Amino acid sequence: MKTSDTDILIVPGWSGSGPDHWQSRWVAKLSTARVVEQEDWHVPSRLWAERIVAAVRAATRPVVLVGHSCGVSAIAHAAEHLHPGEVAGAFLVAPAAERAKRDLPGMTPAFAAHRRETLPFRSVLIASSNDPYCTPDEAKELAEAWGSEFVDAGESGHLNTESGHGPWPDGLLRFAGFLRSLTAVPQRSIQG
Template sequence: MRAADADILILPGLGGSGLEHWQTRWAKKLSTARCVAQADFDAPRFPDWIESIEREIAAATRPVVLVTHSLGGIAALHVAARGSDKIAAGFLVAPPSERAIAELTAIDPAFLPIPRERLRFPALLVASSDDPNAEADFSRVLAQDIGAELVDAGAAGHINADSGHGPWPEGSLRFAGFLSKL
């Protein structure tokens, strides 16, 4: 699959994706990509986030590829568990653990528990060995549970602009390779 053959829905996490974040850059670079807007990125409410994502999926005219970061990945897992035949693939980057979500009081606790059902579409989970929001064992087990291919990004922090991943060319190459196999 080529990027032009899909509706690429970019799902940011807590705080959204700022101007330097790789998700914002990809949204500008990929002609069929759009960032799913949320009413509040700083105090995520579970029903609002899920509704926004489901609305964007329903509006898609091509197969949907979800490109997520952090809490956006957890929201994507909830949406996938509710079922949608339009989702063709998921590129999940740095999903946080239950511990991290529970510790962040700004996040609606309804995001927990994290769904662990096997996904009905191909997925790639990119994780860092030193992500402060996701222990390496958590990422490994989550990828195994949902049937995603795990990509170890090494010591890359939370794989965001703060950890030096503004343009993130390695991620862009990995995403292109992932799409080419669909």
């Protein structure tokens, strides 16, 4: 699959992605990428998942989700409402652990808890060995529960602007490889 064959839905985490964050840069660089907007970037809730489901169902090409931090959680929560075939794959980066999410202002308990079922689409989970918001063991446990391929990003912090990952060229290369590994799915095979 190529980027031009997909609708790339970018799902930022708590407080959204600033202009220098790699997700914002990808939206500017990739013509088929757009952000799944949330009503309030400071109040993560199951409503975030509803927005993802609506964006997936409005897509006209196979969907690839790209989540960071709490956006990864939102994708996992959305997955329980998505039918097989609605999403071609998910690129999940730097998940936030339940304990870290519980400490965020505005966090709802239902959103803080991680869904533990296999995702109904192919996924890769990339995590750092020194992420302050999720230990490597927690990230590996999530990858296993979700059926995601696990990628150790080494000592990379939270893989955000603050950790020096504004442009994140290695991430873009890995994303391109992930896209190439996906098989196209008929986007409207199941109407929601």
